[in-house]
């Protein structure tokens with residue numbers, strides 16, 4: 001994807017940070033979508049969350065950057081603890097800061113259609129980090145190249161494939177120098193070939209030592225890059241461990257059934 005001394009090589013290596021979730025619960029109108037989940041990823045590790053539809057995977061992921069406010073529990077990002085049970089959710093600057101440290105990529109890429117790929121990646125840097133336009137655009141070109149989009153900077157999103165748009169969305173998140181990256185099924189809206197390009201880009205980030213928490217239905221991918229896999233069913237983590245154990249010899253019968261059905 002890049003030659004020596006190319007733009008992509010200029011992207012500074014991340015300061016990765018650990019993530020720890022402790023007894024995180026999220027209720028919607030009396031129904032617990034997430035029930036007392038405790039999970040961790042050390043700095044530079046990849047945590048994959050898998051499980052059937054409606055299990056609470058997206059809700060849990062969104063609790064990490066407080067897009068959903070947990071009903072109770074504690075989220076720890078590096079040395080910063082957000083204890084919702086004790087203190088309520090972070091607000092104001094504390095929340096802005098947390099969102100900067102924890103980047104997120106969604107299933108739908110949500111690029112601005114009236115802006116080029118370059119401007120889509122540069123704008124949040126100018127708004128959030130107050131980077132000068134020239135600096136933000138320089139950085140955006142490096143990141144687009146890192147994502148294999150060196151020739152797409154001046155293109156509008158609707159002229160790009162879904163896989164290219166999703167990689168631009170990843171570049172946009174990376175541009176804020178997050179210490180943790182969250183991914184919610186980033187390939188599920190893409191056909192397999194375009195999804196594969198996105199997975200290649202994500203693998204590169206994992207290899208660079210970025211802390212990643214990803215919800216995925218791509219079990220082979222989780223097997224390949226995750227350090228730890230957690231399986232959620234009905235709001236709870238019912239099985240977790242190294243991918244080799246969880247995916248190849250699950251102990252829980254419900255998990256075994258889910259894995260068989262997904263691989264079919």
Ligand SMILES: Nc1ncnc2c1ncn2[C@@H]1O[C@H](COP(=O)(O)OP(=O)(O)OP(=O)(O)O)[C@@H](O)[C@H]1O
Pocket residue numbers: 028033051052053054055056057058059060
């Ligand atoms: N804003 C909301 N209001 C009420 N209920 C919600 C809300 N968001 C999610 N839920 C419910 O919480 C449960 C978990 O949903 P969630 O989207 O986290 O599941 P998921 O594991 O990500 O599923 P999928 O694999 O289909 O994406 C579901 O029963 C869902 O209907």
Ligand SMILES: [Mg+2]
Pocket residue numbers: 057058059
């Ligand atoms: Mg989901």
